[in-house]
Ligand SMILES: Nc1ncnc2c1ncn2[C@@H]1O[C@H](COP(=O)(O)OP(=O)(O)O)[C@@H](O)[C@H]1O
């Protein structure tokens with residue numbers, strides 16, 4: 001937690017889709033061991049920011065630093081291998097695989113690369129990797145309370161479970177930084193609380209940092225050390241949860257948009 | 270003067286291709302379906318026109334409007350109602366729709382054979398064959414003039430439709446943003462129906478014009494879809510004026526001029542090539558120039574994918590072909606073991622006349638397995654697998670004949686050559702998904718076929734290359750039975766490879782890539798490596814299968830198969846049989862192999878099975 005390098009630094013990043021400026025000059029920082037929130041109304045550019053960090057979209061300007069390296073021009077899989085795990089707002093499970101296989105494939109991908117020919121000819125090295133990966137997957141399934149669903153086909157799960165499986169898949173790559181895109185949507189209130197506890201716990205045990213996009217204000221303000229607010233692709237505000245709660249600009253923009261759905265939880269948080 | 274004359278001819282032909290391109294694009298843009306039956310529909314309408322004019326002797330003023338305005342659009346409306354609307358309603362995947370259009374294509378061929386047989390006819394002229402004489406000896410045929418005017422009129426009508434009418438606006442809205450259009454009050458069925466009618470109407474017009482005064486047979490327009498598509502690609506699938514220009518200049522004029530260049534003599538330099546090369550280069554002139562254009566455009570033009578839209582590859586295969594999660598049962602070895610035993614013992618139960626079909630079946634099973642591997646396991650659509658198989662067979666036969674390499678060594682060499690072809694194709698295809706990946710492979714296949722197989726220097730011309738059967742330590746696998754058993758051993762090895770591609774880590778990663786490439790990247794999978802790998806591995810299997818097919822026939826002859834039509838047919842067969850499983854490839858090859866039993870009487874299937882059993886077996 002004290003190592004000096006920030007897991008993530010986003011420097012003045014802009015992303016355009018045709019004429020639409022989805023991100024405009026956004027900078028943010030996830031310090032080692034930090035759990036950082038990113039909030040904002042629909043279409044604010046939160047998911048796009050994740051995509052810029054993981055390499056799914058290319059920024060037109062700005063730089064992305066992961067663990068002290070400038071990765072702006074890196075391919076997505078190489079960024080992931082630095083230790084970045086991600087979940088998706090629009091679920092991206094491997095639908096034809098079982099829950100456990102979803103996790104195993106991630107653990108295997110983390111454990112070893114190359115060896116394509118070894119895999120093709122089913123050499124012993126590949127079989128060892130597999131055993132280790134299964135062990136890891138089993139452990140993560142247990143931690144998330146998913147053991148009962150290990151053999152279910154991932155494509156047939158309800159949304160709440162799917163989100164947990166995505167989280168489990170990300171965890172199987174032993175990430176040092178987690179990017180979670182609306183992890184609690186589709187979860188019940190009690191499940192959300194468990195998820196928050198779990199993230200805190202993971203930070204304690206493994207020092208995993210996280211950047212969390214969330215609609216549920218109570219969830220974010222309760223969990224995060226520090227929060228960034230995006231609006232129309234721009235940073236509107238940043239600060240500790242207490243500061244964010246008081247910020248008039250945030251109240252105007254964010255609560256104004258989603259008053260019906262979120263005002264209650266924000267007040268409660 | 271000859272150049273001016275050729276340009277005139279080229280402009281006319283190019284204008285027809287431009288029409289074809291417009292029709293193809295129109296349907297594709299408005300419905301998301303790439304119509305592989307395009308050439309088949311053109312052929313049917315051309316035959317109908319011929320029937321009305323030459324058989325029933327109907328007057329032009331009745332026959333032409335019926336063919337152009339009733340038959341073509343009618344086929345379109347029918348197809349939309351009967352085939353594509355139901356598919357759309359149940360959310361069919363890209364390969365399913367692809368296979369449906371291929372199925373329609375085969376149906377067109379079958380119909381044409383049934384009604385008009387395979388005899389080559391002389392297509393009826395739409396206008397007289399007379400021509401206007403200009404100064405010098407440039408002639409402008411009435412038919413050429415008609416084509417130009419017709420194209421112009423169609424362009425103007427389309428333009429008016431799109432800019433002036435309500436339905437035109439609706440079609441444009443659908444083309445621009447399909448998801449948005451669905452939300453607004455646009456009647457998607459009506460838009461689809463009209464786009465199909467327009468698309469098939471233009472297909473029919475193309476057919477009638479191309480057949481006017483020219484030979485006409487059922488296979489005649491098989492590749493029209495490729496020509497139309499290359500026009501469309503150059504036009505970036507969006508711009509009608511560019512489509513016209515591309516058709517006219519590239520396909521028409523260039524091809525027409527090229528046909529007159531004598532490669533033995535390079536203009537202005539006085540250089541003469543040696544005789545062999547001259548012949549080879551000259552034989553290229555007949556080659557399909559659209560293949561070349563397509564390859565270049567598809568490789569160079571990265572942005573094409575955007576136009577293709579997010580036609581989701583994800584879930585496409587898993588839905589059609591069943592996930593792999595289900596397919597795990599403890600008794601899984603029983604059925605394969607029984608099938609294997611039956612296959613080994615088969616020669617004792619059938620006579621030597623029938624055995625060649627069993628030989629073909631085994632070889633086909635191997636090539637079909639390659640399709641299962643790449644499309645079923647990894648979700649990549651490839652439409653050139655027969656060409657890959659042919660390439661393997663070709664290289665193996667070449668190194669055996671020309672370099673004296675033993676056949677047993679030549680087979681893996683052929684496989685590796687196919688692997689290289691696969692990887693070389695996979696490379697530009699890395700960025701492409703779904704349909705556009707398929708079309709890229711199609712272009713490469715066409716390219717290899719026209720520039721390697723059809724080239725006398727390489728592929729030995731019409732006689733082909735002798736393909737010897739293997740031997741080992743003085744043991745020859747030449748007799749029908751021993752060759753069959755040799756095939757079985759090879760097939761066993763290939764199935765083992767395929768099994769490793771499906772199970773274990775590789776299988777999981779490939780399935781992951783198929784289900785969601787975004788997520789696969791997010792866990793650190795290098796998609797490029799795996800895509801190239803699966804292209805290489807499946808091509809190896811296809812190449813080895815191709816070697817066996819050639820050895821079965823004792824000759825590699827590209828004229829009798831290994832072409833795109835065969836590739837498309839194989840793709841259909843494998844998808845229909847269920848590409849998710851290795852068992853699927855075995856089943857489908859058995860039925861294809863046994864179907865070729867009656868291929869001698871049914872001309873339609875002659876192009877389907879690349880290697881007719883050699884009577885020498
Ligand atoms: N691939 C894309 N192509 C075009 N526009 C996009 C794309 N992804 C996102 N956008 C647009 O960018 C804006 C921000 O989207 P997004 O990052 O998903 O917002 P959020 O996650 O905050 O709800 C939206 O207006 C959205 O329509």
Ligand SMILES: [Mg+2]
Nearest residue numbers: 046047048089
């Ligand atoms: Mg989002």
